[in-house]
Amino acid sequence: MQSAPVTKYRPFPPVDLPNRQWPNRTITRAPIWCSVDLRDGNQALAQPMSVEEKLEYFEMLVKIGFKEIEVGFPSASQIEFDFCRRLIEENRIPADVWIQILCQCREDLITRSLEALHGAKRVIFHLYNSTSPAQRRYVFNAERPAIRDIATHAVSFLKSRMAPLVAQGTHIRLEYSPESFTSTELDFALEVCEAVTDIWQPTTAEKIILNLPATVEYATPNVHADQIEWMCTHLTRRDRTIISLHTHNDRGTGVAATELGMLAGADRVEGTLFGNGERTGNLDIVTVALNLYTHGIHPDLDFSDINDIREVYERCTRLEVPARQPYAGELVFTAFSGSHQDAIKKSWDTRKSTEPWDVLYIPIDPADVGRSYKAIIRINSQSGKGGVAYVLEHEFGYQLPKLMHKEIGRLINDLADATGRELTAPEIHDAFQQEYLQRTAPVVLETFKTTERNSTVKCDAKISIDGQARKLTAEGNGPIDAFVRALAETALPKFEVLSYAEHSLGKGAEARAVSYIQVKTERGHTLFGAGVDTNIELASIKAIVSALNRTLAKR
Incomplete structure (x- = not known):
């Protein structure tokens, strides 16, 4: 690390938002959820999922309750294309589920993606291009107008080429992402989003999804919230727009950034189960959803069998859920302290x-x-x-x-x-x-029986002390008192009973009684004994012998 002062890195600039509203808001409902496990999470795997594994994973996501599922990048590889086709051709997509595909703003990739979607009923076509200053400088060597034109041309091309699918009954919605939104100047991000919206022409019934990704997490969650609120308040067609979040976890605050982004006005959240994704991962949807649940807000997702979900996840991704992962980790419901x-x-x-x-x-x-x-x-x-x-x-x-x-x-x-x-x-x-x-030394109880005599109980017992048999008899106000009096006639240490408790152990015909006896020795020490027997009276006598043997063992 560099010695102080640190000049290698610079702080992230704050957002000029003097009238921010999100700090005073409360989350009252679940967002629209979109799982990107099968694309964002899958592409982060050392060994990507096979088509069969992706099919099993897709079915799990549907069972959990996701209504929007990004199924891949069909123009990027044949396996992604084939997976999309199998979902459609084998009628695996429920009628109320939208499949989402990702595509760069390029004509050839848009054309290939549309080929993968033939026969689909509900599709979110997710277009993106990079907009940040660093991307413009290092990757595209282009100025703002050229970057904006990449986005608008792609949207125009999509509109012109999707007509055959629409005519066949495919319902297509547009999602647009200014990639690296949080690293892009807000005024330029707004400019590109407005230009895309101009071309798409959404309505209040058919809204456009503007996804504002924290592709790399650079800022604190409050700055992220400021960026989202700034966009929400400056969009000219906010009523025709669904604002979507796509946070990453480079600073370890992806969940916090998402929750504050929801306070800032976001309607929709993209993420993965358990946060799988590039580098430190995507948003963990499980955590955000169950955070809502613990505040009395149903997340509209079903994680009631988190163990089964975790098993499918670990088997298909070949990753392990960390032991301290919220809600699902092995040790999260464990206390050692x-x-x-x-x-x-x-x-x-x-x-x-x-x-x-x-x-x-x-x-x-x-x-x-x-x-x-x-x-x-x-x-x-x-x-x-x-x-x-x-x-x-x-x-x-x-x-x-x-x-x-x-x-x-x-x-x-x-x-x-x-x-x-x-x-x-x-x-x-x-x-x-x-x-x-199980203490059987030095005192062993051989036999014990009682006889009631008016208001007293007489006990007759046989014990052995260091292997020497002894017969005992005495009377008392109950079996315990009688046995203690009988023991007092021997050379064994004297003690008094301080407390007694008992309860049944098990149920039905196999139920037994367990007794706990606390005694105080002649030296002033207190300790417990315990006994178990099908007979409650014998259980208490065994507890006395247990306490006596423990007393002798501590001498």
Whole structure:
């Protein structure tokens, strides 16, 4: 990097827009969406999709709900041409879907593109030419009038040559893009767009689409919004124009630029699923659409099975959705932080289904996009007690008493520290069972039965201590009290029961009972034991033995 001061680069100039309105507006509806996955995203792949893969991808886009789909650049290659023909000849395009094709402002390419469209019902013919000063200087070596003439001549040529298709029933709409719009002087971008519109002669019923692309993202999102609002307020036929956005992500703010562009007056958004595209990619439509959804605005796109969409995307493009990609990434509904886990669990447990979604750290219900609740909290050495309790409850059904959370959390954290990695749910379950349910030393419960005597309960138990059998008997106000009194007659450490909780584990004929007993030792230490049995009484007695064995293990 250059040392300060940085003279190699220059700041992007601001837009003179003293009465800008977009900062005070609110998005209230979804835009018109256009997927450009099959062209912009496909051409960015190291191994472009085959025709069969593109057909599968097209069907997925239709299922999601896209009504405008850019299917390719049929004049650029034979595979693009063939794909367009197959869609049309095999009647794969639903009646309410517009296919869009891209074409440079050249007569031969326009002619070839029209050949690819024979038999199509609804077509958006997307013409573009570069307009920025750098393009004019380095690529075309031309001044403004010549660049404007490229656009207007192409539109005139298209109008003159599309008549046979229109006569056969093809409905053609025009989309025009001054490529590198955001790098073009606004007055010249307006001049070219107005000249194109003059020739096309749109109406309020048959509007022209003026696409204003941030072909390379150079400015902050607020400057992009200023550029869009400037165009919206200076167009002479705004009521006959659909303003379309096509942002890229070179600065990492493609989503923000699009959302502010919508505030600035844009009607339509082009982008790709998960932001696939040249360099850092196109706009991620999934993110913008679900951002709207989390604000109570239906995006008119269906991402309720985001896992399936992601699978098709990854298989056809040979790309991977990053683990932290909004809404679709593997880890976006996952919390490792202990404080986050605790907050998630508390807010999740207390929420009511009739109230607006308000679970801490999770802005969208994972179920709305087909994600699983099971993946929300995962455990490593940074995790807390709430996260461990969540996993044990939602994966295995153990509803641990709140006072027990800290104890089990410390145990699992120590295990995670020792392994140096994330722990799986089965590993957490195994650790819980080994610590609480499977301890068989030094005390083993052999038999236990009770007899009611008026207002008391008598217990008769057989235990072994370090392999030595002992018979115990005592009376108490219940089975637990009687067993504790019986144990007090032995040389085992004395303790008192502080709390008791139980619940069923599973349903139906295979349901079992699980009990949790908190005890306080004669040295003042408190800890829990747990027991599981088909008999609730035996489950609680096993929990006492569990606590006793854990007490002896810590001596």
